[in-house]
Amino acid sequence: MYLTIHNIMNSFSQETLRKAETNNSNLTTLILREENNIHNGSFHSNLGDDYSLLGEYIGNNTHLQTLMVEHNNTLALSVREQDFFEGLIRNSSINELSLHYNDNEVWRSILEVYKQNNNLTRLHIDSITCNDHLISDTVSCCTNLREISLWMCYMTNEQLLQMVEAIRGHAYLEILKLYGNNIGNAGCDIIATLLADPSCNLHTLRLINERISNEGMIVLVNSLVNNIKLRKINLDRNLVNNINEVEDTTISRLLCNTSNINSIYASNHTFDTLVPLGRLHPSERLQFLFTLNRSTNKDWCTNKDVAIKKILKYHPNINMEPYFDWNSDGEWTLKALPYVVDWFDRAREIVCLDDYDYQADEKKFSAIYQFARSMPLMIVPLSHTKVGDKKRKR
Numbered sequence: 001m002y003l004t005i006h007n008i009m010n011s012f013s014q015e016t017l018r019k020a021e022t023n024n025s026n027l028t029t030l031i032l033r034e035e036n037n038i039h040n041g042s043f044h045s046n047l048g049d050d051y052s053l054l055g056e057y058i059g060n061n062t063h064l065q066t067l068m069v070e071h072n073n074t075l076a077l078s079v080r081e082q083d084f085f086e087g088l089i090r091n092s093s094i095n096e097l098s099l100h101y102n103d104n105e106v107w108r109s110i111l112e113v114y115k116q117n118n119n120l121t122r123l124h125i126d127s128i129t130c131n132d133h134l135i136s137d138t139v140s141c142c143t144n145l146r147e148i149s150l151w152m153c154y155m156t157n158e159q160l161l162q163m164v165e166a167i168r169g170h171a172y173l174e175i176l177k178l179y180g181n182n183i184g185n186a187g188c189d190i191i192a193t194l195l196a197d198p199s200c201n202l203h204t205l206r207l208i209n210e211r212i213s214n215e216g217m218i219v220l221v222n223s224l225v226n227n228i229k230l231r232k233i234n235l236d237r238n239l240v241n242n243i244n245e246v247e248d249t250t251i252s253r254l255l256c257n258t259s260n261i262n263s264i265y266a267s268n269h270t271f272d273t274l275v276p277l278g279r280l281h282p283s284e285r286l287q288f289l290f291t292l293n294r295s296t297n298k299d300w301c302t303n304k305d306v307a308i309k310k311i312l313k314y315h316p317n318i319n320m321e322p323y324f325d326w327n328s329d330g331e332w333t334l335k336a337l338p339y340v341v342d343w344f345d346r347a348r349e350i351v352c353l354d355d356y357d358y359q360a361d362e363k364k365f366s367a368i369y370q371f372a373r374s375m376p377l378m379i380v381p382l383s384h385t386k387v388g389d390k391k392r393k394r
Contacts, residue, residue, distance in 0.1 A: 009045050012038045017050070020057040020064070028063055032077065033070040044075065051077040055084030058091050066096040069110065079105045088113045095144075096122040111138040118142060121172070124149040133162055140166035149177040160187050164194045171199070177206040188216035192223035195230060206234040213239040214247055217274075221251050224271050228303065232273040243280045251282075255289040258314045267310070269293055269303040288313075305350045312347060312358040320370040337371050 009017070019027035031042045032051075038044050043054060058064065067088075077084060088094070088110065097120055099107050111134055114120055120142045125135065130153065139148065148167065155163065160183060167173055183191075187210070194200055205220075217233075217240050224230055243251075255271065257263040272293035274280075292309055295301040311318070323336035344364035351358045 009043075009050070010035070010038055012040060013043045013045060016041060016043045017054060017057070020054060020061055023061050023063060025063045027061075029066040029068070030058070030064055031068040031070065032075060033068075034075070037070075046076050048076045048078055048081045051075075052081045052083035055081065055087030057087070058084075058094075059087035059089075061091060062093050064091065064093050066098070067094050068098040068100070069102055069107065070100040071102075075103075075106075077106055078103075079109050085109055085113050089117050091117070092119055095119050096124075098124040098126070099128060100126045102128060108134060111135065114138055115141045118144060120145055122147045122149075124151070125153060126151040127153070129154055130159070135159075136162040136166040139163065143170055144172055145170060146172050147175040147177070148173065149175075149179070150181060151177075151179040153181050155181045155183070157186050157190065161190050164190055168194060168197060169199050171201060174202060175204045175206075176202055177204075178208070178210065179206070180209040182211060183207060184211040185213060185216035185219065188212055188219045192219050195220065195223040195227055196225075198226070200227065201229050203229055204232045204234075205230060206232075207238065208234060209237040210235075211239060214241065214243060218247055218250055221254055221271075221274075224254060224268055227268070228270050231270055232275070233271075234273075234275040236275050240276070240280065243282060248283050248286055252286050252289060255286070255293060256310045256314060261311055261315060261318070264310050264314065265307045267307070269296060269306040269310075272296070301350075308343075308347045308350055309354070309358065312351065312360060312363065313356070316359075316363075318363055318367060320367050321374070324371070324374055334371060334375065337368070340367050340371075 016027065016030065018024075020030070027041060029041050033042055033044060035044045035046075045051060079085075097110070097114065099110065102110075107128060114123075115138050118141060121144055123139065123142065123145060128135075135150075135153070136159070139145065145167070150163075155178075160181075167176070188207075191205070191207075195202070195205070212235055216238075217235055220233060251274070254268050257267045270293060272290055274290070277287075277290070289310075292306050296303055296306055320340065323340060341364065344360055344367065347358070348360040348364075351360055
């Protein structure tokens, strides 16, 4: 067998086959590609039987992590080599699949494999046009996916909807990349339903080289009102241009709704990057809010900490009146004052390392003053009474 292999494969392919057979720990990526582009980790043969043999080795391999199949129309691999696909089904170590410019029958067979083998955490498909449900059906079965990348697949709105429904509820999915798929503003409406879903755990959404305008961008932004997971939206190479005052205000309101203190607490403190923000010429306020949200990437800063900073920044005169009647009998007391003082002390610790002066101490003293002015009879100087020749405090 090896004599035949030596006659039809170059040295790189021979070495790759041997490493696969011996379960060599150095072979973590297997690339099937055309003969003139073979290097370490690559494989090409003119005989379909060699791919069947490779599949047998793959089925027993425990070190392979990535499978890439490129330009398959130049390979001898076909759907007839069932041993190859059965080996993929048996394999439990491959967790990343990348398909590029493949022969229709072969890539379809590979996707059918991963409707049964639920080991994938990353899926990348490039320049493959699918006119049925196969891609979305496969994605639906791959519930361990953490990243999906679809490049130049030219999905219709119907296919995009199928894909969104396929990944809805995927607990581990964190990154979705769509590049050059002809997605417009109507597609943003579809994607927005995913971002608004409480089960959505995406932290990065890339919609690059699509047909999205400012209208689609605002649809995506508005879907994040209750989303506390998504951090980044990349709309590079789209139709998005300079944002106007209304759009700037809409995004700012998402990040910091200053209607009242509770509205600020309920604002989005996670979304921190919008590309290409630099080219959109946003207001200083919007840039500042994105900077605040970006601090939640650091272990020491939580969403609640960012909310406190926004309250100090955008509520210069914090009204204490709602806290005056903390008493079951309806009488004014100072019961809330220790909690208010503690809140400001914590706020001072949170902002101490920031370049911006939030005036936490001044606002703390203002809060205490509001209590004192509203309850003067409860804060009085010491008085004395004379008993005999001695004064006693009362």
